[in-house]
Amino acid sequence: MRVPLEWLKEFVEIRVKPERLAHLLTMGGIEVESVESLGRETIMELGITPNRGDCLSIAGVAREVAAVTGARLKPRKFAAPRGEGRMADRVKVSVKSRSRCIRYTARAIEGVKVGPSPSWMAARLAACGIRSINNVVDASNYVMLETGHPLHVFDMARIRGSRIEVSLVESARQFTTLDGVVRTLEKGDLAICDGEGPVAVAGIMGGGDSEVSQSTTSVLLESACFEGKGIRRTSRRLGLASESSRRFERGVDPNSVLAALNRLTELIVDTAEGTPAADCVDIYPAKIAPARLALTEDAVERMLGENIPAASIAKILTRLGLDAKRGAKGRISVSVPTFRPDISRPVDLIEEVARIYGYDRLEGKTPLVCMSPIVRPRFMDQEQAICEALAGAGMSEVVLYGFVDDRAQAPFAGLGPAAVKIANPLSQDQGVMCTSLLPGLMDAARLNVNRQRTDLKLFAFQHIYHRPAGAGPSDEPRSVAGLLLGRRDPSSWERSREQLDFYDAKGVVDAVLDSLGLVQISVYQRGEPPAFLHPGRFAHVLCGNTRVGVVGQLHPDVAVKWGLEHEVFVFELHFDLIAEKAQAVVPRFSELSRFPFVQRDIAIVVDERIPLVEVEKTIQESGVELLDGVNIFDIYRGKGLAEGRKSIAISLRFSREDRTLTDDEVVAAQQKIVSELSRTLKAELRE
C-alpha cells in the first residue's frame, strides 16, 4: 500500500518528520518498507498484514497515525449533492444471496461527461501506482484508496432490463471481464446480473460490456459489502486478484458503505458533472453492530507480564478509535467499531494495547518454570555420529530438494514403495517426492563435474518419502547416501593418481556402520543386483539378517544418463533400520592377556573365484583354539602364478591366556590351519 503524505494529512495532523513517522508506524505494527520522495510528494510504502484490511486506505492509515503519534484525526464528512428523480424509477435492485452480500448500495448519475481526470487526481493515483483511465473510473479508484471501499461504476445504458440482481451463478457460464479475458463463472460464484445475465464478478472485476467508455453519459455507482471468503474462493479459482478482491477478502466496514457511495457521487459530480438521483438504493437486511468486549487490567498483565493501569489501557484503545469505558476493579468495556473486524476477542484488544504501549517498553526476563530434563528425537545421537563419521571419511555433505524428476528417479525406483506425486509442482523436474537420495546426489555430481570439479566425495542425510499402500499418511524414513567419483586423494603429493574404486565406497559404509558399533554384525552379500548398479561390482549390506542398503559402482548406463563418463561409486543405507540395530550394541570388556602372542605369516594360492571371506571363515572354523587373530595383508596375482589363481598372504596370531606358547604347539596349530585350507578350498601353501 502506497501512501502519499499530503493525502494522509487531509485526514490527520502530522507534526513529525517522515522518517520519525515511519519508525513509529513500523514499531506500531504497520511496517513502513520505504519512504520515497517523488517531486514534492513524500510517499510511504506500507506492508499491510492480512488482518488489517482497514489499513488498505488513507483513512485507515490516518487512524494508525493518530494512535502512534497521539495526533488528532481530522473528521471529514462527505455528502452526496442534491439530485433529481427516484432510483426506483430507473433501476430495480435486488439481493438474492444475503449471506454473500451483506450490504448493497447504488446510485445513478445522469449527464456525466467522461473525459480526462483533473491533474491532481491523476497524480495521486499515479503516486499510488494506479493508472489514470478517465474521470469517472479514476474517481472510483480514488475513493477506494481513500476509504478502503472498493466501488464499481457501470455504464447505465448497458444495464439490460433496468434491473440489477446480486445472485449466485447457477450453472457454469462464460463471462468477459473488463481486462478482456473470457473467464468461466461457476456455480456458487457471486455475480452482479442485469436483466439478461452477469455484468460483474461481484467484488472482483466488472464486465467488459458494461464498462464506462468515452460515450457513456449515465452511470450506475455500486458500493457494497461482500462476504470475504466467497470473494476469495472465486478470485483464487479465476486466478484474478484485484485491488477490490484484496479488500473484500480482508473485510470492509459494512457501516460506511453508504458514506463511500456519497463520496463517490460527490467526486464524480465535481469532476464529470452530471445529476445524481435524489435518493439511493441501500439493501442492508441484517445490520452489523459493533462488537462489545470486556477486558481487565489483570488479563493484560497476565499476557504482557507488565502492569498497565486501566486508565492507560482505556486511553490507548480510545486513541485507536475504539469506544472504551472504565468500570470497577480494573474492568474496561469496549465497543469495537465495525471498521476493525479483526478485533473480536479480549486477546485482540491486548495486542492493540501492547503495540501502542510499545513492545520496546516490555522488559525481557527469564521464564520461571519447573526444571525438567530435555528430550531429543529418537536417533538424534546416531544421526550425529554418522555425519561425523562421514565427514571424517572425507565425505562432504550436500542438502537436496525433497522433490525430484519422476523420470530421473525411475532407474532407482526398483521394487521399493512408490513415490508421492506433487499435484501442483513448480516444474516437471520437481514432480515427485524422492524415494532415494541417489538421483539428487547424481545431480550434484553432474553440476560439479560440469564446473571442472571431477573428484567428488559427497553424502546426503535426509528424508525420503514413500507413498502408503492404502490411504493414510506417507512414510518419511531417513536415508544416508553417498557418491564417490574421481581420484582417491587428489591433493596428495604421493598418491594423487590413484582412482577411487568399489573398496573406497565400501570403506565409507564400514565407517558409517562402525560409528554405530555395527561392524561385527554386518556383512556384504551378493544377490540380485538392483538395476542401477554394476552387476559385478555391488553388494547388499546386511546388519544381522536385515538388508539395510547397497553399495557399488553405478551401472555405466545410468551414469551416462547424467552425462558422467566416469566410474561412479555410490551407497545408500536405511538410516532408521541401522539406528534401530545400534540400540543393542553395548561393548563388553574382556580380560587382557599377560602372555606374549606368536605371529606366523603364511601365503596360500587359491582359485580366483574364492572370496576372501571364505578363507577367513575356513581359518576361523578350523578348530584351532590357540588362534587369536587373522589378518590378510597382501593379495597377489600374475607372474609366477597360474592364470585364474591368486596368492593370499595371511598373518596368523596365536596365544593362550594362561601361559606362553611352545614352538611345537604353534607349529601344530599352523599345520592344522594349512591342511584345513587345503582340504576345504584346495589351497596350496606358497613357499
Add this chain to the structure above:
Amino acid sequence: MKDRLLQEIAVLRREAEAELAAVPDTSAAEACRVKYLGRQGLVTSILKSLKDLSPEERPEVGREINIAKEILESKLADLRERLKHAELERSVAAQRLDITLPGRRTKRGKRHPLRQTTREILQIFTDMGFSVHRGPEIETDYYNFEALGVPADHPARDMQDTFYVEGGYLLRTHTSPVQIHVMENQRPPICAVFPGAVYRRDNDVSHSPMFHQVEGLMVDRNISMRDLKGVLSTFCHRMFGSGVGVRFRPSYFPFTEPSAEVDIQCVICGGSGCRVCKQSGWLEILGCGMVDPVVFEKVKVDTKKWSGFAFGMGVERIAMLKYAINDIRLFYENDMRFLEQF
C-alpha cells in the same frame, strides 16, 4: 733398561696425544687404537717387555706404562664418543625434508552450512532447556492451517503458497504444525524446538521451494510476553553476538496473538543502512508471539491455567546473514566451491 723404557713411555705418550688430537674420524681413531693399544701395539709391546726388567725396576715402569695406557684409553674413548656424535650430527644434518609438503591425512569432509546452522540454533535452545521434537513434512490441511487458526479461504493463506500432494495431503509450509502434534501428545508444561524442512511454491534469489525452519514452543504457568522477549533476545545475542541490537515489532500471524517480528541490527553494515537491510539498519530474523487461544482450544489446553509463546525462524535466512550469502539457491546447488567455504 729402566730409564730407556721410561723415556720411551714419555715419548709414546707425547706422540700418541698429538696423534689423537689430529684424528679426523672414527676409522682413524680405530687405527690409532690399534697402533698403541692393539695386540701388536706400542703400549702392549712395552707391557710385554716388563718381564725383562728386574723385580726392583718393574713396579715403577709398570706404573708408568699403566698410567699411559689408562690415559690413552680414556682419551680414545672420549674421542670416539665425540667423533660418533659429530658423525651423527653430520648425517642427520644431511637428512633434510621439505617440511612444506602436506602431512598425510584423510582430508575431512565438510558439513553443509544449513546443517551447521541448524545445529548451532538447536544448541542454543537446548542449552536453555528446550527439548527437540520432529514432525512429518507431508501434512494434512488440518495441522498445517486449520488448527493454526487459518481456516479455508482465509487471507493469511496468501502468505504461504502451498504444494499439494495426492491423497489430500500437502507439503507443510512451516514447522508450526509440529506445535499441534506436540500439544496433542503432551500436556503442558512444554518447552521444545522443532527443526525441519518446509515447502512453498516460490523460487528466486531469496525464496527456495524447499527451505528449513526451527520452530519453538513454550507453554507453562504464567508465561508472558516478557518471557518471550527474554528467551528470544538471549537467542539473538548468542547467535549473532552479545553486542547486537534486537528489537521486537508488532506483526501478524494467525496462530499467535499478540504477534511480533524480531529484528536484529544489520550484521552487514552495523545498523547504518545498506543494500541487505534495505537501508533500514535492521534485519528481520524471526516471527513469534503469544500462542493464540484458537490454537489452545484446538488442542484442549486450558487457557485459564496455561499460557505460552511460539516462534519460528528460517535457517537459510540466518545462515545467509551469518555467512553473508547473497543467493538462497546456492544452498541447494551443492557446488563444492560453495560447500568448502564453511
